[in-house]
Structure formats: C-alpha cells, structure tokens
Amino acid sequence: MLDKSFRARDLVRGGEPVLISERSATRTLKQWDRFAGRVVQVEQRTQISGAVLPYEYETSENLIEGLRSIGNLSRKEKKELAKTLGEDFDAALIANLSETERLRAASSTFTTCWLIDAIDRAEQPETPDLRNTDGDEVLQCTISYPLADGTADGDVRAALDSCADLRPATATRWNWVRREKRAAASAARARPSKSLTIETTRDDGTLVLGGVKLDGRTLVLSVNSLERSERGIELLSTILGERVGQPLVVTETVEQILASRDTDAPRPVDLSEEEQRAIVHDYLDRHYRDTLDQPVPSLGNKSPRAAVKTKSGRAKVADWLKMMENRTAKSDGAMASYSFDWMWTELGIAELRR
Known part of the structure; x- marks a missing residue:
C-alpha cells in the first residue's frame, strides 16, 4: 500500500x-x-x-x-x-x-x-474467546492451601522440590510444567477457529501449566482454567498429603479481570518502545514457530506444515496467514509491527502472498 x-x-x-x-x-x-x-x-x-x-x-x-x-x-x-x-x-x-x-x-x-x-x-460487542493450549476456556483459578498445624515450611519446600512436574523458580516459587509433548488431539480439542490461545513457556521452551508459591503459612496454586485447577489440586494433594488443609478455590472470568483492572496503576517496569517491541516479537516468534507444527481448526485440524503439502491446503494456509496478518496489523502497540515474512518463506508459499 x-x-x-x-x-x-x-x-x-x-x-x-x-x-x-x-x-x-x-x-x-x-x-x-x-x-x-x-x-x-x-x-x-x-x-x-x-x-x-x-x-x-x-x-x-x-x-x-x-x-x-x-x-x-x-x-x-x-x-x-x-x-x-x-x-x-x-x-x-x-x-x-x-x-x-x-x-x-x-x-x-x-x-x-x-x-x-x-x-x-x-x-453485542464480541469478547475474544480465550483458550489455553489444552483448549480449555480461560478462567483464572487461585487455589489456597493452609499449612497444617505442625507442618514446617521446609517440609513443604522439600516435597515440592522432589516433584518432577514442578520446577523451582525461587526458594518459594515453582513452575508447574508439562514434561511430555502434548498430543495433537489434545492440542486441538475444543478450540474454536475464532479463539485466541494463551500460552506461557519457560526459557527452555517448556510449557508452563501454572504457578505455585509459598506465602507464609499458605500455599497458593494459580492456573488459567477450571480443568487445570482440578488436575493441580490432585497433584498437590498427592505430593503434600496431610501437610496441608482443605483448599479454598477462587475463580475470576476474563470479564471480571478486565473490569477490576486499575488503569491508573504504575507500570512495574519502565521499558522503552524498542524494548517492548523486542519482547513482544520474541514471544510471537516462539509462539508461531510452535503453531506451525500444531493442528489448526480452520485447516481441517492439520498443522500448517502438513497442510501446505497439497494445492488446496496451500491456499487455505495462505488465507489463514492473511487473516492473522490482518488481525495483528489492527492490534495496538508493539504487536501491530510484527512481521510474518518468515512464516510465508518457511512454509514455501511466498508466491501466494498477493
């Protein structure tokens, strides 16, 4: 243009x-x-x-x-x-x-x-359909466990450190991670074509399912779906047993989170536009590189790499890329300047970008 x-x-x-x-x-x-x-x-x-x-x-x-x-x-x-x-x-x-x-x-x-x-x-303003990588509808869940009488903090930390599904981040914080690669059927489950995917990964690319922190005499698990909260409760109950009491579960929808956001709150970190752009673009690079190998509903639940192997599939992937480029260009801030050039080239369909 x-x-x-x-x-x-x-x-x-x-x-x-x-x-x-x-x-x-x-x-x-x-x-x-x-x-x-x-x-x-x-x-x-x-x-x-x-x-x-x-x-x-x-x-x-x-x-x-x-x-x-x-x-x-x-x-x-x-x-x-x-x-x-x-x-x-x-x-x-x-x-x-x-x-x-x-x-x-x-x-x-x-x-x-x-x-x-x-x-x-x-x-009827459209609220984005947010899903996590399991296809679950996003619902912020906070599960709080009181430590049982007589339970020492060190006993809880030792039990959490011994769990292969929990990776220590600090002395009192752990990342709940998925060790195995997610199956294609699971990744595509219940994820509508119009949904947006929320994903958090560690520096090594490991998918983060939630966070655990020890806050005084309370152990707190934070996850982004009801399904993950149930799995997380089962995991922690198995690890800790009688060291903790009955959990208190508090949920918050996306609409509630947005309504309660304090727009006047100070920014925790003062980043330049260049630094913000670099962080956002780096995340998008990692996210879309993973997406190329994952099922996409609008491509018949085929991955983009698999879909481009046929003529009709190449046309569908081109339309999919155009739609993502268009939506990204209309977004605010650093995301709007993200370039999809590398995806067209890597998928071998640059000639369809017209």
Missing part, C-alpha cells in the same frame, strides 16, 4: 490485483483488509467511486458464498432470501444473470449485510 494508492483483488470474480488510486483509504486500510466499494475506470486510473464499507473476514466470506450459491438455491430458499433482504431483491431473477450482472443487481445487499453486521457488533 502506498500513500496515494493500493492494490486490491476482486474476491468474487477473482483475477489479479489491480492498482487503485485513492488517498483517504490508504490511511485507514491495513494489509488484507476486506471492503465493499464501487471501482471505476477514469481515463488511465482505476478509482473508488463512493464510500468504502470495511468488512470483517467472516462476514465477507458468508456474503461471497451467498452470492456464488444463489443459482443453486431451491425456490423456497430464494423466497426466504428475498424476504430477508427486502422485496426489491429478486433472487430468482438474479440467479439467471451473468456474474457481473448479478453483482450489479445485488449491489444493495453489500450495504445491507454490512449494516446488519455493524449493528450486531455495536449492540
């Missing part, structure tokens, strides 16, 4: 991208954004005539699929479609037109679909 122009592709009819001369949109559009607009030829220049309607990826896919399938609808389905979009929409007539004529006749539906989606999003 340039200051005065950008390249765009017709997603309904296909073809090569065309250079569009435009000024205002170049300041707002991000790479792989999807929009509806009227494109016209003015002398030697291709321009946008009228407003540009930005589309969310899922909404645009539904609209494109609907336009392509009009000719295959039953009479009842055509009537239902006409009823939904308005009396002026004649689905039966449109089904018999050429693709270009069909687009011209159905032009009002672009505005209708965009408006319906915009209203729905305004009335």
Whole structure:
C-alpha cells in the first residue's frame, strides 16, 4: 500500500490485483483488509467511486458464498432470501444473470449485510474467546492451601522440590510444567477457529501449566482454567498429603479481570518502545514457530506444515496467514509491527502472498 494508492483483488470474480488510486483509504486500510466499494475506470486510473464499507473476514466470506450459491438455491430458499433482504431483491431473477450482472443487481445487499453486521457488533460487542493450549476456556483459578498445624515450611519446600512436574523458580516459587509433548488431539480439542490461545513457556521452551508459591503459612496454586485447577489440586494433594488443609478455590472470568483492572496503576517496569517491541516479537516468534507444527481448526485440524503439502491446503494456509496478518496489523502497540515474512518463506508459499 502506498500513500496515494493500493492494490486490491476482486474476491468474487477473482483475477489479479489491480492498482487503485485513492488517498483517504490508504490511511485507514491495513494489509488484507476486506471492503465493499464501487471501482471505476477514469481515463488511465482505476478509482473508488463512493464510500468504502470495511468488512470483517467472516462476514465477507458468508456474503461471497451467498452470492456464488444463489443459482443453486431451491425456490423456497430464494423466497426466504428475498424476504430477508427486502422485496426489491429478486433472487430468482438474479440467479439467471451473468456474474457481473448479478453483482450489479445485488449491489444493495453489500450495504445491507454490512449494516446488519455493524449493528450486531455495536449492540453485542464480541469478547475474544480465550483458550489455553489444552483448549480449555480461560478462567483464572487461585487455589489456597493452609499449612497444617505442625507442618514446617521446609517440609513443604522439600516435597515440592522432589516433584518432577514442578520446577523451582525461587526458594518459594515453582513452575508447574508439562514434561511430555502434548498430543495433537489434545492440542486441538475444543478450540474454536475464532479463539485466541494463551500460552506461557519457560526459557527452555517448556510449557508452563501454572504457578505455585509459598506465602507464609499458605500455599497458593494459580492456573488459567477450571480443568487445570482440578488436575493441580490432585497433584498437590498427592505430593503434600496431610501437610496441608482443605483448599479454598477462587475463580475470576476474563470479564471480571478486565473490569477490576486499575488503569491508573504504575507500570512495574519502565521499558522503552524498542524494548517492548523486542519482547513482544520474541514471544510471537516462539509462539508461531510452535503453531506451525500444531493442528489448526480452520485447516481441517492439520498443522500448517502438513497442510501446505497439497494445492488446496496451500491456499487455505495462505488465507489463514492473511487473516492473522490482518488481525495483528489492527492490534495496538508493539504487536501491530510484527512481521510474518518468515512464516510465508518457511512454509514455501511466498508466491501466494498477493
């Protein structure tokens, strides 16, 4: 995208991208954004005539699929479609037109679909579906164990140090880690295609399932899902036995965490923009390198490396990468400048990045 122009592709009819001369949109559009607009030829220049309607990826896919399938609808389905979009929409007539004529006749539906989606999003703001690497819905769980009478701190530390699933971080803190590699079926379980994955790893790449700390006479386990809390309680109960009392479990949803966040709280560490960017980009590098070998729901639960072995799979992986690039570019802060160049190259599909 340039200051005065950008390249765009017709997603309904296909073809090569065309250079569009435009000024205002170049300041707002991000790479792989999807929009509806009227494109016209003015002398030697291709321009946008009228407003540009930005589309969310899922909404645009539904609209494109609907336009392509009009000719295959039953009479009842055509009537239902006409009823939904308005009396002026004649689905039966449109089904018999050429693709270009069909687009011209159905032009009002672009505005209708965009408006319906915009209203729905305004009335019901979408909360990201956050999942951990096991596919569990994120729920912050804090489990507090009182030390039993007569139990010495040293006995608890020794018991925790002896557990292979717990890695000491300090004298009073431990990381609960997964020693074995997670199975593909487990990694993909219950993880919707629209979900965002929360992952924490140690410097050596070991996956962290939770944290354990000894706070005075209380042992605290912190995990990010109800399922992990149950497994963690079982683990600690087995290790410590009668050294601790009955646990107290407190849960907090993502919405509750966001609502209780103190926006005026001082930053614990004052980092420069360059340092923040380096930390975020390093994390994303490690996260996406792991993702390349993990099942992705939108790729038919195949890993990106496995999917690119077929022609159809390569096209799906390209669409998947474009969607991730687009969402990242729209994010705030250091994440927005992250480059996916290396993923296109490593997967061998750089020629599809157009």
